[in-house]
Amino acid sequence: MQVNTYFKSHFSFLTVVYVLLLSGCQSTPANKSAILLAQQGEFESAKQAIRTDYSPVGKSKLLHYLELGMLNHLQGNYQRSNELLNEAQQIIEDQYTISVSERALALVSGPTYTTYAGKIYHRPLINFYKALNYNALANQSDIDRQAYLDSALVEMRQLDTYLSGLKDRTGGYDDQDQPSGLDSLTEQINNITRPLFAPNDLLKDIEYKDDAFAHYVSGILFERSEELDSARIQYQRAIQAFEGGFAKQYAISDSIVLQIKRDLLRVMEQAGGYDSEVFALRKTLNITKSTQPQPVLNIFQNIGIGPQRKQFNLLLRADKEAKALVMTPILWGTQHEQQAQMRWFQMLYADTSLFDLMQNYATGDIGDVAMGALTKRIPLGPIWDDAVDIGLISALEYGSRISVTYLEPLKQQIKRSEVWVNNKKIADLDKIYSVSLLTLQDALNNANSEIQIALARELVKALTAQKAISATGLNSQFSGFAKFATSVVNAVTASADLRQWQSLPAQVNYVQLPISKGKHVITLKTHLTSGQVIEQSETIQVLDEITLWHTRTFLEQTRVATPESTFL
Template sequence: MIKALRHCVLILQIMLLSGCATYGAGLNGAISDLRKGDFQASEKKITQELSPTGSDRLLYHLELGMLRHLEGRYQESNVLLEKAERIADDLETRRISDELAVMMTNPRMGSYAGAEFERVFINFYKSLNYIELAEQSVTRNEQLDNLEASRVEARRLIIKLNDISDRKGNYKQKKDKDEETFSKLLSVFSKLMGNLVNSDDWQYRDDAMAHYLAGLSFEMNREYDNARISYQKAAEAYEGGYTKQYFLDDDTIQQAWFDTIRMMRDGGGYENEWPELAQKKLNKHWQNELEKWQRRQTQLVVIEDKGLAPQRKEMNLELSVNPGLRSLQLRPYLVGNDRDELAWFYVLYADKNLTQLVSGYLNITRSTYQPVFFTKTVPLGPLWYQAERLGLTEAIGNSLRVTVPYYGRLQQQGPSTLHVDHQSLPMIRASSPAMIAVQEQLVNAGADIRSALARAAFKALTALTTAKVADKENAGLYAFAGKLLMQLTDAAETRNWLLLPNDIRIRRVPVAPGEHQLELESALLKAGQKVHREAVTLEDGDIHLWRVRTLDGAPAK
């Protein structure tokens, strides 16, 4: 019996090191079809992988909603995204006790509620869908209805952005003996916080591009003062740190102030204020641009979604006990880790200050950098005795597998250039969902590792206690096998909205009424260059939105 059990233990160890399939791995086939422009095949794979009623129901509606958006089926996209918004709102109000129960087993067994920025992008793309529907409208009344619907989504965006910090909470609840033990384990692992991110500097607290889109929606609806307010919020966010935090183009600040001042000039009531603000906020180039723009100028607005959001992955770490130092030690497994995992581990657990954190991550993933293994030692001090009383040190022993989420290196996106009326204009990088996702993961890394450690330790304690009750003579071996079995059920939270773009770029151009040939050259550093073309005919005072999505391997439209 014991010999057979040892063979099982060996097999389990091999299975543990192989890791679990991530959410992204399950959708790689759908993404591959999307890159080829085969929307039907992509949809089939998404619906095979995700359920509209299961724990991934939010992602089902998000991914399909974005797929419909890319197909140009904007009404169907909004139906799906509206459902996604209701699901996200409902999940946001779920009971804390339910969340705690999921954390003690496996985060991926619970319903995915979406990240803060993903919930904002639901309204972002709903608003864009309505603008696109307004562009396609046959009658003036239909066009006005769609612009009004876009305005409603813009207001929802503003409400979400105003409330976003209030909707972040944590849990402090003790209900039964299991939950009390789990909370005590969390207090032990809270010592790990010393070298993790502990600052609001990288929090997702606002979205300048969302404010900017709201401004565009209001302007298209001829609500010029509301447009001014939204453009100004965008300008203040870009200028206040959004551009720097997410590594965007400096012209984001100029563009947002330019449109703020333009609305002040065109809407009236600010005749004395706007010239002074233009002198203060706009450089010479943008001041000259302002002179070129007439009131109620016919204009072209180009928004390019480029690339795809990064996939969240799972990293396996090994936790062990060092009785001599009365400490815990955490390190990557010596096999099965790729370069990005080691880079993530190095950046998060090395003694670095906050400023070095993001820059260190970006530098460490370059091919010329050679990350090295190292062990993070966490002295527990007086908490050592609490850990012993709980049975934690015995349960951990020489090795305990811990799983945490991480992101690999970001996709590199080349420049994009708009050609119109003999002008060649660089597209402005105005938002980066990819960078937002990575920074949110960096900020949440402390909570992720603490809950992962506590979850793994809780399972190990349960296995040890059960083994001692079942067979005192062979309790150690049974506990080890039980610990491995329980760890097979563990997995990090690797779900995220994969069909979001890597980054979003924008350009606004004043044009004369009439016909125009548009061309967008979009460089992808690893996939050559895509060229998108479109012919448009504009009437006096029109604001025409040209939406472009550039993907590796996808045919240009």
């Protein structure tokens, strides 16, 4: 009994144990190391890192194909890139639903025991990069040029079908009446915790519902192939999505929408038969009459590296006097990482509202009142007895570690990007797509469900261990040791799913320029907030009415040993 009393009154000791356990959990994933190698031009070493850590047949096989597909794209191995991205696309389609057995395994063992199926916004990006690959292959081939261009349009049609389905699904759905797939014990825990993690106003309107950027790229490619009606439809869908909320959600400037409207005007004038629509667009754009069409150059600058998902840990304990569960963050890592973890916790979980502070004050816990931003108190109230009945409170006698993901605050490294043509500055590029914000908003959107599932998983493990201990018939003194030991074991096995497509850029910048046919030296000058200027140049041959040039700009590169850009 004295042993139990000792441990109950020294939760700080268990926290120290958890911190020591975390010392072996902070490591850079292979795909982050790979893209950092690629940033320095070490592509073969980068690909080897992916092959070593991500099997083509394992639970993380999707990352094997996504990362190698992107690395080959950056190298200019377009055919091989498409072969790999085709495999990735097939895996995503096959893993559209997670099997009940995998879900059950994840509840007991952790999310990394499930097959990684990617994020909802990955599929459009696969089609995007495959289309760019096909256009590059078309530029390199005279005989098969049209076949490659047609293949790029196939990607856009597949993308359109996918986005149509996405809009149907996100137009308003409710999973409350759907089977949960959880066992009875987990369902009981979820019933106790479900009201405690309901989304708040912070999480409104951050769902990935459509992709205006993908529609726009589709329109450009259709226009390039002179399929004007398809181009018109995609431009209209892009405008509708941008103005309907995509631009606000992902911080896209109005200049992008104005450019798409000019493109829409151009294709409708060329196609004919849209007199009233053309008149209205001219009025919107303050254009009095049609202008003579001339060649245009579309520049897409894929810039930086997307943010990395990291693991965030919390200590969960039961406060019997207050009849509440209490979560406290276990800050770990560098000072910058600890600050990011604290901000993430404060933003999503901490007791920062007046109601929460009142709850802490009412329990007489002055420490929590003073440190409200560093704790999450979960008053169980009338459902406390339910928690006691199923053994939840007893199982938390020595606490439990909960692991979820977080993202560090996004750093603004880019001041502006300029495009120069033949040594003359022509325009600045504008952000048209933000993978960083997509990743952040996806993480925020899933944060409540992620912590609730993680909480349920650790409680199921604790309850299962307690039942096993009770079945052994140990006396109270030794059962206390056993409970403490199982708490430590459960802490070791707790983990969050940090898998992601790491080689994606942080954002895509864009500009469209009128240009004459012939050879031109195109230079991008990327000005960083540090004062550094990164220059990239290429001589291109403009032969068509619609031309694309895309490049990947790494912000910390020291050398480039392979092609860093693609003229299409």
